[in-house]
Amino acid sequence: MLLEVNHLQTEFQLKHGTVKAVNDISFSIEKGEILAIVGESGSGKSVTSLSVMGLVQNPGKVVGGEILFKGEDLLKKSKAEMQAIRGDQISMIFQEPMTSLNPVYRIKDQIMESIMTHMKLSKKEAWERAVHMLEVVGIPSPRERAMDYPHQMSGGMRQRVMIAMALSCRPELLIADEPTTALDVTIQAQILDLLYHMREKFNMAVLLITHDLGVVSEAADRVIVMYCGQIVEEADVRSLFANPMHPYTLGLLKSIPRLEDESDGPLYMIKGMVPNPLKMPAGCPFSDRCDRCMERCRREAPALKEIDGHKVRCFLYDSETEEAQV
Numbered sequence: 497m498l499l500e501v502n503h504l505q506t507e508f509q510l511k512h513g514t515v516k517a518v519n520d521i522s523f524s525i526e527k528g529e530i531l532a533i534v535g536e537s538g539s540g541k542s543v544t545s546l547s548v549m550g551l552v553q554n555p556g557k558v559v560g561g562e563i564l565f566k567g568e569d570l571l572k573k574s575k576a577e578m579q580a581i582r583g584d585q586i587s588m589i590f591q592e593p594m595t596s597l598n599p600v601y602r603i604k605d606q607i608m609e610s611i612m613t614h615m616k617l618s619k620k621e622a623w624e625r626a627v628h629m630l631e632v633v634g635i636p637s638p639r640e641r642a643m644d645y646p647h648q649m650s651g652g653m654r655q656r657v658m659i660a661m662a663l664s665c666r667p668e669l670l671i672a673d674e675p676t677t678a679l680d681v682t683i684q685a686q687i688l689d690l691l692y693h694m695r696e697k698f699n700m701a702v703l704l705i706t707h708d709l710g711v712v713s714e715a716a717d718r719v720i721v722m723y724c725g726q727i728v729e730e731a732d733v734r735s736l737f738a739n740p741m742h743p744y745t746l747g748l749l750k751s752i753p754r755l756e757d758e759s760d761g762p763l764y765m766i767k768g769m770v771p772n773p774l775k776m777p778a779g780c781p782f783s784d785r786c787d788r789c790m791e792r793c794r795r796e797a798p799a800l801k802e803i804d805g806h807k808v809r810c811f812l813y814d815s816e817t818e819e820a821q822v
């Protein structure tokens with residue numbers, strides 16, 4: 497197993513209380529696998545990825561669990577050790593490449609610097625590698641485009657540059673946090689396709705984070721659905737789409753815009769909002785928004801259960817729930 501996260505807990509100590517942004521989550525990623533984490537904004541996706549990268553900032557703190565990367569607990573690594581792992585064995589790309597690219601340097605200098613920091617290459621070799629990587633991620637005329645400044649490129653091209661940078665050191669794990677959210681639909685599809693092919697080419701694992709369940713159907717092998725810092729459902733992509741179990745997942749699926757949808761009516765939206773993390777409802781965290789909410793859901797919080805390799809956190813699938821007829 498490449499990455500194994502066990503009972504991870506990451507909290508933010510705020511003046512008015514403690515936010516359990518990541519509340520006891522466990523998952524693993526195999527070499528070369530694409531695992532997607534899906535959930536609305538605020539569900540704890542980014543905090544999960546930052547925890548893996550060792551980049552949670554104050555007042556946030558990982559307070560429990562372990563993050564085993566190739567068997568070694570990243571939470572026990574020093575700052576210097578984590579720095580060496582980041583950008584080398586584990587790389588990350590973000591939603592808006594403009595914030596991660598430095599506007600005052602040419603693309604070539606940024607990508608070469610990243611290569612030279614992590615690989616013992618001469619300047620000339622780093623240049624050749626930079627051009628090669630730009631070519632690999634589908635940037636036309638890479639030698640010329642390498643001379644551009646970030647603002648001279650389109651959003652899609654900038655995201656390709658970020659991917660080239662992230663991949664230039666051949667990471668074993670790429671964490672992509674909403675890598676296509678800022679892009680239009682066509683470019684989105686191209687970037688996802690690129691990630692998919694990079695995985696094939698380099699046998700790299702990808703942790704793909706998105707609020708859009710539509711994005712994962714094409715790219716991911718397995719999906720985790722997160723809600724309020726917890727995993728509410730986990731399955732391989734096929735069974736998640738063929739047999740979604742959690743009412744939240746069903747809501748997310750219904751909210752995906754469909755091309756074949758003829759009606760011009762408004763898109764489905766899950767009623768209500770993600771609860772304030774300092775005022776979580778008693779019982780099931782989804783109870784206030786759930787169409788299937790039962791009396792028991794108001795009192796007790798469901799545990800994550802495995803049914804035929806498909807995990808779900810909902811009393812509808814619990815034999816002790818009398819009200820349910822599933």
Ligand SMILES: Nc1ncnc2c1ncn2[C@@H]1O[C@H](COP(=O)(O)OP(=O)(O)O)[C@@H](O)[C@H]1O
Pocket residue numbers: 508510515517535536537538539540541542543544554555556773
């Ligand atoms: N810097 C922060 N300070 C306080 N709380 C934070 C901070 N960052 C994240 N959180 C809390 O963690 C929750 C999860 O955040 P995040 O992981 O960014 O969500 P997502 O990426 O799924 O949209 C947020 O709803 C918020 O309550």
Ligand code: SF4
Pocket residue numbers: 742743744780781782783784786787788789790793798809810811812
């Ligand atoms: S446990 Fe109850 S409230 Fe929670 S998702 Fe299932 S049915 Fe809905």
Ligand SMILES: [Mg+2]
Pocket residue numbers: 541542543673
């Ligand atoms: Mg996020």
